[in-house]
Amino acid sequence: MSTMSEMERSSTEMEVGYEETALTLGLPGGSRAGGSDQQERKHGFSETADLSHGSSGIETRRGGDLGDESPDCAASGAGRPPASKARVVGWPPVRSYRKNALRSCTYVKVAVDGAPYLRKVDLETYSGYHQLLIALQEMFSCFTIRDRRLVDLVKGTDYIPTYEDKDGDWMLVGDVPWKMFVASCKRLRLMKSSEAVNIAPRAPQ
Amino acid sequence: MREERSDMSEDEDGGGGSAKSRGGGGAPPPFSDQVLENVLENVLQFLSSRGDRNAASLVCRSWYRAEAQTRRELFIGNCYAVSPRRATERFRRVRAVVLKGKPRFADFGLIPNNWGAHFHPWVCAMAAAYPWLEKICLKRMSVADGDLSLLAYSFPNFKELSLICCEGFSTAGLAVIAEKCRHLRVLDLIEDYLEDDEDEMSDWMSRFPETTTSLESLVFDCVGSAVNFEALEALVTRSPALRRLRVNHHVSVEQLRRLMALAPQLTHLGTGSFGSAAAAIPQGGNNVVDLVNTFAASKSLVCLSGFRDVAPQYLPAIYPVCANLTSLNFSFADISAEELNPVIRHCHNLQNFWVLDTVRDEGLQAVAATCKDLRELRVFPVDPTEDSEVSVSDVGLVAISEGCRKLRSILYFCQQMTNAAVVTMSKNCQDLVVFRLCIMGRHRPDHVTEEPMDEGFGAIVMNCKKLRRLSVSGLLTDKAFAYIGKYGKLVRTLSVAFAGNSDLALRYVLEGCTKLQKLEIRDSPFGDSALLAGLHHYYNMRFLWMSSCKLSVRGCNEVAQRLPHLVVEVIRDRDEDDDGEFVEKLYMYRSLAGPRTDAPPFVKIL
Numbered sequence: 001m002s003t004m005s006e007m008e009r010s011s012t013e014m015e016v017g018y019e020e021t022a023l024t025l026g027l028p029g030g031s032r033a034g035g036s037d038q039q040e041r042k043h044g045f046s047e048t049a050d051l052s053h054g055s056s057g058i059e060t061r062r063g064g065d066l067g068d069e070s071p072d073c074a075a076s077g078a079g080r081p082p083a084s085k086a087r088v089v090g091w092p093p094v095r096s097y098r099k100n101a102l103r104s105c106t107y108v109k110v111a112v113d114g115a116p117y118l119r120k121v122d123l124e125t126y127s128g129y130h131q132l133l134i135a136l137q138e139m140f141s142c143f144t145i146r147d148r149r150l151v152d153l154v155k156g157t158d159y160i161p162t163y164e165d166k167d168g169d170w171m172l173v174g175d176v177p178w179k180m181f182v183a184s185c186k187r188l189r190l191m192k193s194s195e196a197v198n199i200a201p202r203a204p205q
Numbered sequence: 206m207r208e209e210r211s212d213m214s215e216d217e218d219g220g221g222g223s224a225k226s227r228g229g230g231g232a233p234p235p236f237s238d239q240v241l242e243n244v245l246e247n248v249l250q251f252l253s254s255r256g257d258r259n260a261a262s263l264v265c266r267s268w269y270r271a272e273a274q275t276r277r278e279l280f281i282g283n284c285y286a287v288s289p290r291r292a293t294e295r296f297r298r299v300r301a302v303v304l305k306g307k308p309r310f311a312d313f314g315l316i317p318n319n320w321g322a323h324f325h326p327w328v329c330a331m332a333a334a335y336p337w338l339e340k341i342c343l344k345r346m347s348v349a350d351g352d353l354s355l356l357a358y359s360f361p362n363f364k365e366l367s368l369i370c371c372e373g374f375s376t377a378g379l380a381v382i383a384e385k386c387r388h389l390r391v392l393d394l395i396e397d398y399l400e401d402d403e404d405e406m407s408d409w410m411s412r413f414p415e416t417t418t419s420l421e422s423l424v425f426d427c428v429g430s431a432v433n434f435e436a437l438e439a440l441v442t443r444s445p446a447l448r449r450l451r452v453n454h455h456v457s458v459e460q461l462r463r464l465m466a467l468a469p470q471l472t473h474l475g476t477g478s479f480g481s482a483a484a485a486i487p488q489g490g491n492n493v494v495d496l497v498n499t500f501a502a503s504k505s506l507v508c509l510s511g512f513r514d515v516a517p518q519y520l521p522a523i524y525p526v527c528a529n530l531t532s533l534n535f536s537f538a539d540i541s542a543e544e545l546n547p548v549i550r551h552c553h554n555l556q557n558f559w560v561l562d563t564v565r566d567e568g569l570q571a572v573a574a575t576c577k578d579l580r581e582l583r584v585f586p587v588d589p590t591e592d593s594e595v596s597v598s599d600v601g602l603v604a605i606s607e608g609c610r611k612l613r614s615i616l617y618f619c620q621q622m623t624n625a626a627v628v629t630m631s632k633n634c635q636d637l638v639v640f641r642l643c644i645m646g647r648h649r650p651d652h653v654t655e656e657p658m659d660e661g662f663g664a665i666v667m668n669c670k671k672l673r674r675l676s677v678s679g680l681l682t683d684k685a686f687a688y689i690g691k692y693g694k695l696v697r698t699l700s701v702a703f704a705g706n707s708d709l710a711l712r713y714v715l716e717g718c719t720k721l722q723k724l725e726i727r728d729s730p731f732g733d734s735a736l737l738a739g740l741h742h743y744y745n746m747r748f749l750w751m752s753s754c755k756l757s758v759r760g761c762n763e764v765a766q767r768l769p770h771l772v773v774e775v776i777r778d779r780d781e782d783d784d785g786e787f788v789e790k791l792y793m794y795r796s797l798a799g800p801r802t803d804a805p806p807f808v809k810i811l
Contacts, residue, residue, distance in 0.1 A: 087590070088728075090313030091702065092618060092645040094589040095370075097396045097427060101454075101513065101537055102587060 110188040112140060113159065113195065123182045129174050133161070136190070148174055150190060159190040238267060245271040255280050274298060281305065282747050284322055284346065285772065288798040289330030301340035301365075302331065308750050308792060309700075310725055311345060312370060315752055315790070317778065319805050324348045324371075326803075332359035340365040340391075347371070353378035357385035364419075365391035372398040376430060380409035387414055390446070393424040401430050410436040415443075422449035426475045426511060431455035441467045448505075451475025454513035458496065465499045474503070476511030479519055479538075496522035510534035510559075517544050527551030534559040536585045542568035549575055559583040562596040562618060569601035573608025581614040581639075589618070591646045599626030599652075606630035614639035621652035622679060627661030631668040640665050641676035647703040647728075650680040657681055663688035666696070673720075676700035686710035690717025697722040701729055708735035715739035725750040733760025740764065743771055748794040756788040758811075764793065765811035772796045773811040774804070 110119045119139055126132045129148075136150060137143045143150040143159070151158040161173035165184040173181070173188070249271050252258050255278070262272040278301040281287065293299075306322025324346045331338055338360045348371045356363065363386045368374075376399065382392065410432040413420075418440070425432070432455070441447060447468050452461065456477030465471065481492075496519060500506075506526045515538045528551050535545070536559035545560070545568045552558075555576040560568070562584055572579070582605060584597055597619050603626045605612065612634040622644050631637075642662075650657055658679035666672060666689050673695050677685065681704035689696065690713030697720050705711070711731040714721070715738050724746065732755035743749065743764070758775065765773040776790035800810040 088647070090310065090315045090727075091647065092586065092589050092591065092643055093313045093702070094586065094618075095312045095396065096314065097370075097398065098536075098585065099589060102539075102589075 108163075108185055108187050110136065110139070110190065112190040113192045115140075121188070123185060128178050129181075132173075136161070140190075148172075149193065158193045160193050160196045161188060162191045162196070163188050242267050242271050246275050250275040250277075253278075277301060278340075279303070283794050283796075284327065285798060285801050286747075286794060286796045289327045291797065293330045293334035297334065298337075299335050300338060301342075302327075302335075302338065303342045303344075304346060305344045306346040308725065308748060309345075309723075310727065310750055310752070315727070316776065317805075317807060319347075320776070320808065321801065321803055321805070322346045323803060324352045328352045328355050328359075332356075336360065337362055339363060340367075342367040342369070343371055344369040345371065347373045348378070349373050350375055350378035350381070354381045357381045360386075362388060364388055365393075367391065367393040367395070368397050369393075369395045370397065373400060375400045376407040376409045376428070377405075379428075380407040380412045383409050383412040384414075388419055389413075390419050391422040392420070393422055393449075394427055395424060397427050399428055399430075406430050408433050408436065410440060413440050418444045419446055420444040421446045422473075423447065424449060424451040424475065426451045426453050426477070426513075428453050434460055438463060438467065444468075445470075447471065449473035449508075451510060452477040454478045454511075457481055458516070458519055459492070462496055462499050465503055469502050470505055471503060472505045473508040473532075474506055474510070476509065478514040479512045480514035480516040493518060493522055497525060501525040504529075506530070508532035508534075508557075512538035515540065520544060520548060523548065524551055528553060530555055532557040535564075536561055536583065539563050539587060541565075542571065546571045552576055554578060556580045559585070561585055561587045563587050565596050566598055566601035566604065569597060570604040570608075573604040576609060577611075579605075579609040579612055582609070582612065583616040584618055585616075586618040586645065589645070593620065593645070595620045599623040602626045603629050606633040610634060611636055613637060616641040616643075616676075618643045618645060620645055621649070622658065622661070623651045623653050624656065624658060624661035624664075625651075625653075627658070628664040631661075631664040635669060636671060637665070637669040638671050639674040640669065640672060641674070641700070642678055643676065644679040648680045657685070659685040659688065663692075666692040670695075672696060674698040677704055678702060679704075682706050683710040683713070686713040690714050693718050695720055699724050701726045703728045705729045705731065708732055708738075711735035712738040715742055721745075722747045724748075726752070726754060728753040730755055733757055733763070736760050736764060740767055743768055743793070744795050746795065748792065750790075750792050751788075752790040754788075754791075756791055757786045758788055759786065761788055761791055761793075762811050770795055770797070772800055775809045775811060777807045777809075 108121060108123060110121055121132070121135060121139070123132070126135060133145050133148075133150065137145055140150070142152045142154060144153055145151075146158070149158045149160050162170050163173050163181070163185045164170055164187050166186060170189070175181075176184075245268065249258075249261060249268075252261060252272075252275070258272055258276055262269045273295050274297065276296050277299060279292065279296055279299045280303045281292065282305050284304050284306045304324070304327060306324075307316060307320065310316065311320070322345060324343060331341075332355055336359070339362055341356065341363075342365075346368075348368060353374055356366075366382060366386075366389070374397075379392075379394075382389070413436075420440070423440075423444075432453070434456070437452070437456075441450070441464055448471060450464065450468065450471055451473070452464070452475055454477055456464075458476070458479050458481060461477055461479070465474070500522050503526060507529055509523065509526070509530060509532070512535055517540065520540070524547070527548060530552055531554055533552060533555055534557075539561060540563060542564050545564045549555075549568075549571050552575060556578055558572060558576065558579060558581070560572075560583070564571075569584070572582075584601070586593065587596075588594070597617070598621050599619075602617060602619075602622070605615075606626075606629050610633060613636050615630075615634075615637070616639075619642075622642065627642065644658070651661075658677075659682055662675075662677050662681070662685050666675070672693065675689070675693065675696055675698070677689075677700070683706045686705060686709070689699070693699075693714075694717075696718050699714065699718065699721060701724075708731055710729070711726070712735050714724070715735070719742075721742065722745070727750075731751065736751070736756060737760065739749070761773055761775060765771065771793055772795075774792045775788050776792060778789060804810055
C-alpha cells in the first residue's frame with residue numbers, strides 16, 4: 001500500500017503515474033505519446049517498484065483489477081458503475097482476436113541463460129512485478145525469489161530478470177511502472193548475474 | 206466483413222441436417238427408374254438452397270439418390286454431427302464444403318485448448334472422395350499445417366480457401382497453399398490465430414506462382430507477422446483479377462498507397478495500419494494529397510476496413526470513396542465523434558457499419574443522420590471490461606433506431622441502457638433479424654428506472670416479427686424469458702448470460718421457441734428439471750451449451766439415456782478434479798456419428 005502511494009506522490013512521477021493510470025479511451029501503453037516522451041520517462045525515476053516487499057499491498061489495492069491502479073482516476077463520468085468486481089472468464093464476450101488487436105500484444109518469450117528452452121508468458125495476466133516473478137518461479141521450478149533476482153539454490157547461481165524493450169534496449173525488470181513495462185517489453189531474459197555488467201540497477205539496493 | 210458469407214450465419218434450414226439418413230443406397234433401381242432418376246438429376250442440379258435439397262431428399266429413395274448425386278455444396282454445421290466417411294459416401298460429387306467446428310463460446314475462452322474440431326479426418330476423407338474439390342470454408346476448426354499441405358496436394362483444381370476463427374496452422378501451411386494451388390482464386394484468413402514462432406516464419410507471400418495468377422481475393426489482416434512487401438507488391442501486379450485485398454497492420458499507409466495504385470480495380474480493401482511506418486517520410490501534406498488521389502482513382506471501392514493504427518490526418522483521404530461505400534469497418538479505429546463526422550457525412554449508401562464506442566452517442570447520431578440505408582451496425586467496446594467508462598448508451602441506440610429504419614442486424618456493447626430505448630428500437634426497426642445487446646456490467650438494470658430489462662427485450666420479440674437471432678444481457682428475470690418463449694417463434698439462435706431467476710426461464714424458452722436451433726447459456730440458475738423440459742426438442746437443435754449453471758451429472762445422464770442420438774459432453778476445466786455431481790460445462794448436440802473418439806481427457810461423454 002505504502003509503496004504505491006510513494007510512487008504516486010513523488011513529483012517527478014506524479015504526471016506520468018497519473019497519465020499511465022488514468023482511464024482514458026486511448027490505446028493502452030501510451031502508444032500515442034510518441035517516442036520522445038517514452039525516452040524521457042525511462043530515465044526519469046528515482047524510485048522503482050519495490051519487488052521485495054509490499055507486493056501483497058499492491059495486489060489488495062488493485063483487487064485483481066488490472067486496469068485500475070489509481071483510485072482517483074480521470075473518469076468522472078456520470079453513471080459510472082460501482083467498484084469493479086472480480087473479472088470473469090470470457091465476459092464481456094469480445095473475441096480474443098479483437099482484444100489482442102486493440103491492445104499491444106503482451107505475450108513475450110522468456111529465455112533463461114544456459115537453458116535450451118524458451119517459455120512464453122502473457123504479461124497482461126499479472127498485476128505487477130511480484131506476480132510476474134512468482135510466475136517465473138513456478139515456471140522454472142528450480143528458482144527461488146530473492147530480492148529482485150531468481151536464485152537457483154542448487155547450483156548457486158542467481159539470475160537477474162532483464163527485458164528487451166521496443167527500442168531494442170536491454171533493461172532491468174522493475175525499473176519502470178508496471179503498465180509501462182507491459183507496454184514496452186518485447187521479451188524477457190533471465191540473465192546470469194555474472195553477465196549482467198551492462199545493465200546497472202537504477203535504484204540503490 | 207461478412208456480407209458475402211450469408212450461409213455462415215443464421216439463415217440455414219430448420220429441419221434436419223444436411224446429412225440426414227434415409228434408406229439410401231441399396232440395390233440399383235430398374236431401368237425405367239434409372240431414366241427417371243437421370244431426368245430428376247438434370248432438374249435437381251439447379252436446386253441450390255440446402256433447405257430445399259434436404260426436403261427433396263426426403264420424398265422417396267429415387268429423389269434421395271438423385272439429390273445426393275447433384276449436391277455440389279456440402280454444409281456441415283457441426284463437424285461432429287456426422288462422420289466424414291458417411292458424408293462423403295452419400296454425397297459423391299461435391300465441389301464445395303463448409304465445415305463448422307467449435308461452439309461459439311470457444312471464442313471467449315470457455316473451451317480449453319485441444320477440445321477438438323480437427324480438420325484432419327475431414328481432409329483425409331475428402332482427399333480420397335473429392336478429387337475435384339474446389340472450395341473449402343472452415344469456421345472454428347483446428348487446422349494443422351499438415352492438413353493444409355494435404356489439401357494443397359490432393360485437389361488439383363482447388364480454387365477457394367476460407368478460414369474463419371481457426372487455429373493450429375502457421376505461415377508454413379500458407380506457403381504450401383500459395384505454392385501448390387495454382388488455380389487459387391480466394392485465400393481468406395479471417396480472425397484466425399496463427400501459430401507462428403517469430404524465429405521460424407515462412408515467406409509465404411513469395412511462394413505464389415510467378416506467372417499471372419487467378420487471385421480474386423486475398424485477405425490476411427489477422428496474420429500477426431509481417432509479410433514480404435516486395436513479394437506482395439509483385440503479386441498484386443500480376444493478379445489482374447484481384448478484387449478484394451485486406452492486408453495486415455504491418456503494412457503502412459505508404460505501402461498501402463503503392464498497392465492501391467497497382468490495383469485500382471479493387472472493390473474491397475483492408476487498409477492495414479493506415480498509419481505511418483515508424484521510420485517513414487515525415488508527415489507532410491504531400492503524403493495526404495497523394496493518398497487522396499489514390500483513393501480518388503479507386504472508383505470501384507465499396508468496402509473498407511483495417512485502420513488498425515489510424516493516424517487521424519490520413520482519414521480525409523478516404524472522402525472520395527465514401528459516397529460509394531456500402532460497407533465500412535472502423536472497429537479497430539480509435540477515433541472520436543469529431544473525427545468520424547466528416548467521414549460519415551459522405552456515406553449515404555452505407556449498409557454495414559462497424560465502429561468502436563470511442564465515437565460515443567454523438568458519433569452514432571451522426572451515423573443516424575446520414576446512413577438511411579443502414580442494414581447492419583456493430584458497436585464494439587474499446588475497453589471490454591465491466592466497468593469501463595460510459596461511452597455509448599441508450600441515447601445512441603435511440604438515435605440509430607430513429608435514423609436507420611431499415612436496420613436488420615445490430616450488435617451493441619454498452620455500459621448502460623434503458624428499457625425505453627430498447628422498446629423504441631423495437632418499434633422503429635421492424636426489419637430486425639438480429640438483435641444482440643451486450644450491457645457489459647453483469648445484472649445491470651435499466652439505469653434510469655432501476656428495473657430489470659425484461660420489458661425492453663420483451664418488446665423486441667413482440668414487435669420484431671422477423672427476429673431470428675437474439676442475445677440478451679443486463680438484469681433479467683424469468684419474465685423476459687416468458688416473453689421470448691411466447692413471442693420468439695422464429696428465433697433460431699439465443700444467447701443468454703447472467704440472467705433469469707429459476708428453471709422457469711429456461712422452460713419458457715424450450716417450450717415456446719419452436720424454431721430454436723442454437724442455445725448458449727452461461728452463469729444462469731438453470732438446473733436439471735429445466736434441462737429435461739427440452740427433451741422433445743433437442744433433436745431439432747444443432748446444439749445446446751450450458752456453463753456455470755446448476756446442472757448435475759444425474760440430470761445430464763438422464764438426457765443422454767433418453768436421447769441416444771444426442772452426444773452429451775461434460776467438459777471440465779483442466780485443473781479441477783472430478784467435481785462429482787456438479788457439471789461445470791455442458792455441450793450437447795445431435796449426431797449420427799455417436800460419441801466421438803477424439804475427445805481429450807477433460808471431456809466426458811455420457
